[in-house]
Each structure stands twice: as C-alpha cells, then as structure tokens.
Amino acid sequence: MSQRGKGHGKLEARLGYKFADPELLNRALTHSSAISPARRVAQSYQRLEFLGDRVLGLVVADMLYRRLPKATEGDLSRSLNALVRKETCAAVARDLDIGPDLNLGDSEARTGGAEKDAILGDVMEAVIGAIYIDGGLGPAYELVERLFGGHVNESGTERADAKTTLQEWAQGRGLEPPAYVEIDRTGPDHAPEFTIAIKLSGYSELTATGPSKKLAEHKAAEAFLVRERVWQAAS
Incomplete structure (x- = not known):
C-alpha cells in the first residue's frame, strides 16, 4: 500500500487552509484501493467526493452568475459544465501537486494512479467536501473561487485573461x-x-491583494483595465 501518513502540512499551505480535523484531509486523499472492502465507505474519499461535487457546483454557479452578468442561461450552463468536469478538477489538483500526497493501494500506485485524471478529479472534489465539513461554506467558497477562478476564461464565455489583455494593450501603444x-x-x-503593484510607464501605480501572487497579479491587471476604461467593471 502506498500510504503517505496523516501529515499533510505542505499541502495545507498550498491549499491555504489548515484543518481543525486533519483526519478529514487524510480521508479525502485516500483511494478505495488503499482500504479493505469493509472499511471503504468510512475511510476512503468516496462520500467526501459526493459532497464536494455538490459544493463545487454551487460555488461555481454563483461565481459565474456574478462574473458574467450578460451571459444567457445556456452560456452559464456551458461554462459550469466546463469548470466542474473531471479534467478541470484534475488540472487544479495538479496545480496543487496533490499526487504525492495520495494514499493508494500498491496496484494503483504501480499503474500511475497519482497521475490519472479520474482519481485526481475525484480527490479534488473530496478535498473541497472535507474543507466544507471542517470549516463551513466560507472557506470552501474561498478555495473554489481562488483555485477555479483562473479557469473561467477557459469555459468559453469569459472575457480574455486580464494580464494578457493588458500586455497586448500596452504593446499596442508602444x-x-x-x-x-x-x-x-x-x-x-x-x-x-x-x-x-502593477507598474506601467506613463501610468500611475496600482495595487491589489490576493491569497496568491498569481491571483493578486490578475486582480491588479483587471483593476488597471477598468481604471483606464479598457474594460467595464463587473456588475
């Protein structure tokens, strides 16, 4: 059995959330192959995945509703499906480097289970479910918005990435x-x-904050574009 133990402090740091009950995180990282059949319901991530999938859907739906005030119901549904699909969840799990923390059975570990989209996607949902149980909707909401928000532009209805738009705008002005x-x-x-702080020659400096450098940079670029009336402020 590939069992990493119950210490996941570095992963908690990457998540930006410290569990009051660390066993919840350990369970969210435990594949059924690492548990005897009689204990799989209680000790693997399956039930947490079920809950996390629903929390993810709620948060993403709310996030899209707020970010895309002009999107139709069909547009919102397509974006929601793109953001909550297993491939996106797996991509977020890879961004967090969750693979090394997984608890896998020997056979699953040998066949590359820590890199499989199906497992990584399920585990990401289970981690969201675990945070919801441990800390409530607030921390779960913050986590989902921070980790999945950057993927909104990949869903087909969001305006272009703020940093890319700003760079192209600046280059267009030499x-x-x-x-x-x-x-x-x-x-x-x-x-x-x-x-x-975002600095661009000929323009006053602008600052923004966020729980990661990437998100703070994105927020600064977005605020700059709104200030210079390249973009309209989100309603």
Whole structure:
C-alpha cells in the first residue's frame, strides 16, 4: 500500500487552509484501493467526493452568475459544465501537486494512479467536501473561487485573461510590458495575503491583494483595465 501518513502540512499551505480535523484531509486523499472492502465507505474519499461535487457546483454557479452578468442561461450552463468536469478538477489538483500526497493501494500506485485524471478529479472534489465539513461554506467558497477562478476564461464565455489583455494593450501603444512587483506579504504560511503593484510607464501605480501572487497579479491587471476604461467593471 502506498500510504503517505496523516501529515499533510505542505499541502495545507498550498491549499491555504489548515484543518481543525486533519483526519478529514487524510480521508479525502485516500483511494478505495488503499482500504479493505469493509472499511471503504468510512475511510476512503468516496462520500467526501459526493459532497464536494455538490459544493463545487454551487460555488461555481454563483461565481459565474456574478462574473458574467450578460451571459444567457445556456452560456452559464456551458461554462459550469466546463469548470466542474473531471479534467478541470484534475488540472487544479495538479496545480496543487496533490499526487504525492495520495494514499493508494500498491496496484494503483504501480499503474500511475497519482497521475490519472479520474482519481485526481475525484480527490479534488473530496478535498473541497472535507474543507466544507471542517470549516463551513466560507472557506470552501474561498478555495473554489481562488483555485477555479483562473479557469473561467477557459469555459468559453469569459472575457480574455486580464494580464494578457493588458500586455497586448500596452504593446499596442508602444510601451514595455507591465511589471508586477510584490510589495507586501502578510498572514501565516497556510493563509498568506500578497500585495502586488502593477507598474506601467506613463501610468500611475496600482495595487491589489490576493491569497496568491498569481491571483493578486490578475486582480491588479483587471483593476488597471477598468481604471483606464479598457474594460467595464463587473456588475
């Protein structure tokens, strides 16, 4: 059996969430192949995956409703399906490097279970379910919006990525690409808050904060585009 133990502090840091009950996270990372048949319901991620799938759907639906005020019901449904599908969940799990933390049976470990979309997607949903049980909807909502928000533009209805749009806008005016500078970091390691300044020649500096550098940079670029009336503010 490939059993990593119950210490997942580094993964908690990447998640930006520290569990009050670490066993919930351990269960969310445990594939049924690592558990005897009699204990699979209680000790594998299956039930947490069921719950996390529903939490993910709710949060993504709310996020799309707020971000895409002009989208039709059909547009929203297509975006929702793209964001909650197993491939997207697996991509988010890979971004978090969840694979090494998985508890897999020997056979599943030998056949590359830690890299399979089906398993990684299920585990990502289970982790969301575990956070919902451990901390409630607030932390689960923050996690989903932070980790899945960057994939909204891949769903087919969101406007282009803010950083890409800003760079193209600057180049169209003969300017150097904008610089993103970290000017502050606060909070504990498991829940950091980054402040990023965006600097572009001829324009006043603008800052934004976020739980990761990537998200703070995106928020700064979006705010810059809104300020310069390249984009309209989201309703």
